[in-house]
Amino acid sequence: MLLVNTIRENFELVLEGLQKRNLANAEATLHEVLELDKKRKETQTERDSLQAESNAISKQIGLLMREGKKEEAEHIKTRTGEIKEQIKVLEESYNTYEADLRQLLYTLPNVPHHSVPKGKSADDNEIVLTHGEIPELPASKKPHWELIKDYDIIDFDLGVKITGAGFPVYKGRGARLQRALINFFLDEALKAGYMEVQPPILVNEDSGYGTGQLPDKEGQMYEATMDKLYLIPTAEVPITNIYRDVILDERAFPIKNVGYTPCFRREAGSWGAHVRGLNRLHQFDKVEIVQIVHPDNSYEALEEMSAYVQSLLQKLELPYRVLRLCGGDMGFTSALTYDMEVFSAAQERWLEVSSVSNFENYQANRLKLRYKGEDKKTQLAHTLNGSALALPRIVASILENNQTEDGIRMPQVLVPYLGFEWI
RNA sequence: AGAGAGGUGUCCGAGUGGUUGAAGGAGCACGCCUGGAAAGCGUGUAUACCCCUAAAGGGUAUCGAGGGUUCGAAUCCCUUCCUCUCUGCCA
Structure with missing residues (x-):
């Protein structure tokens, strides 16, 4: 606000x-x-x-x-x-x-940072950088939704039976790949100085308002109406709300939290040709990083988070690009957002796997998240968050980019977590 | 889920209608004392909004939350949330 x-x-x-x-x-x-x-x-x-x-x-x-x-x-x-x-x-x-x-x-969104480009849609986003080689795949290349069937590692039909569309069942090496990624992401975040938290994945109304999902976006969330609770669309909601109504000591900065949670999104009306397979789900896993910092340092923190997310993509050997979102494509509460997109080589599409944002004091104002400095004045803190990372599209691109005639090669960095090198 | 108890400032804890933003203590900050420290002494120690501002100052609200009674509520009444104890159930 x-x-x-x-x-x-x-x-x-x-x-x-x-x-x-x-x-x-x-x-x-x-x-x-x-x-x-x-x-x-x-x-x-x-x-x-x-x-x-x-x-x-x-x-x-x-x-x-x-x-x-x-x-x-x-x-x-x-x-x-x-x-x-x-x-x-x-x-x-x-x-x-x-x-x-x-x-x-x-009804008023956040004021964009001066570096945010003008624009109306995703087409006007600015490509900040592109990194990595786009792999050359065999003629027999397949999109991930076929690979997962061939190798029997992710089962959408089973998910339909149990729950509905968009709730896949991960099986065997598919499930182990999920677990490996989660552990890898969490361990990396710990090394980068984040504190791990395990928040609830149902939140109350106050929390929804705190991070800006409410009002107006209740249609995006699954709601447990009997108890007036919402399934979180992202760990940003519970993790940032830890600091709702809090006055921090300036010396506590920067606060760096990381959490793994499943995320739930109704995605009402957003299904189309490009959302096959893992590209869009109702339930997916994500590791989220959140920082709460002094207003003077928030853009420095944003760059740090962006570099951190990129380091993960590099370690996973995925070609990616970084976009600076334009005014028309940026989230309601953000002042500056970088999107990280990986190239999924069989679909031949860039897929968004992370979105790193500085909200400046927009969220903090709603959250009443303040700090007290040496001058004893209470002031609003700045909040930031980013995915590090969202799993499904990472899985999709790993599967697609690393496919060979003999199987799918796993990124080296995951092998210790997986216990196998090939699917 | 049933029965009972309770939610007061950073913390502990008093307070059942009238100068109570709230005794007392602890903690913390600053000052005095000290060679230095401890002890001791003194001062200060919430948040939001409004007025006035150069500063100072003043006002209103806040004792889990919301509503009510009253000239006046931390104190009485209602609703609601939460915590604890016992019983029940249970991963």
């Missing part, structure tokens, strides 16, 4: 930023925010002074009662009646202003 103060003090910058996201009516909305905030303040000032008067009278009554001057006390009481009426009216309009303001702020 954007800060009203930021909007007031940097109106032009905020406006420019929102326009980069192609937000309709940005200027009018920002003016409305300031107007509502002004009314809110005026109402509060009025309400508070009446409340102060009322409190003073009550105090006086207390004193009179103690002195036994009952009649005088009764007399003063009559004055409080009308004050209370007025307070009630003001209170109501204050609440309305505040609710409207909040409602409006929820």
Whole structure:
């Protein structure tokens, strides 16, 4: 959530930023925010002074009662009646202003970093770099959805039987590959200084609001309606919410957490020609990294996270590219996002396997995640997160890129985790 | 799931309607004391919003959350969440 103060003090910058996201009516909305905030303040000032008067009278009554001057006390009481009426009216309009303001702020996405390119869709994303050789595959090359059948390692039909489409069953070496990747990712993160956490994979409403899945995106999440809980779409939700309503000591920075969780996404209406096999699932595994840092260091942290994710891809010997997302393609809450895409050589497509974002204080504002520095002032922290990594597309590209006439070669770095070199 | 107890500031802990943002203690910070430290003494030690601001200062709200009674609520009533103990069930 954007800060009203930021909007007031940097109106032009905020406006420019929102326009980069192609937000309709940005200027009018920002003016409305300031107007509502002004009314809110005026109402509060009025309400508070009446409340102060009322409190003073009550105090006086207390004193009179103690002195036994009952009649005088009764007399003063009559004055409080009308004050209370007025307070009630003001209170109501204050609440309305505040609710409207909040409602409006929820509709405003984060202001993009100045380096974010303009653009409307994924086509306008900027390719920052491309790394690695695209493998030459035998003429008999197959996409992963055929390979998994040939080698009987991932079974979509079984998943349909048990649950439904998009819930595959991993079997044998397929299951072991999953487990190896999870362990590899977690171990690497530990080496990079992250603390491992195992959060719940069901979250409550407050957590949904904290990281911005709610309101408006409940359609993306599976909901346990009886208990009003949501299955997480990403570990970002529970891990970042660990720090909801927290005031950190500045010395605790940087906070680096890593967690493995399954992720659940309804993906309503997003199925099409390009989502065969492992390209899009309702349930998938992901290792997520989260950092909470001092505002001065968040872009440094973003670069560090980007480099870290790239190091994983390099170790897995996968060709990849890094994109800087344009204003039109960036997530609602992000200020700057790098997407990492691996080349899956049989599909001949780039697949997004990680998205690393700096949210600056946008999430922190909703989360009330603050820190206290040497000057004893409490200020909003900056939050970042990234996938490191999402498994299914990594699996897809490993299978496709490493296929040979004799089987599928596993990346060397995974062999100690797998206990085998070939599928 | 049933019965009971309870949720107060960083922590422990008092407080059953009237200058209570909240006694007392611990911790922490700063200062004094000391050769240095401990002890001791002193001062300070929440958050949000608003007013006024150069600074200082002032106001409102917050004692799990929400609502109610009252001139006035940490204290009374209702709803709800959570924790603990016992019983039941169970990986």
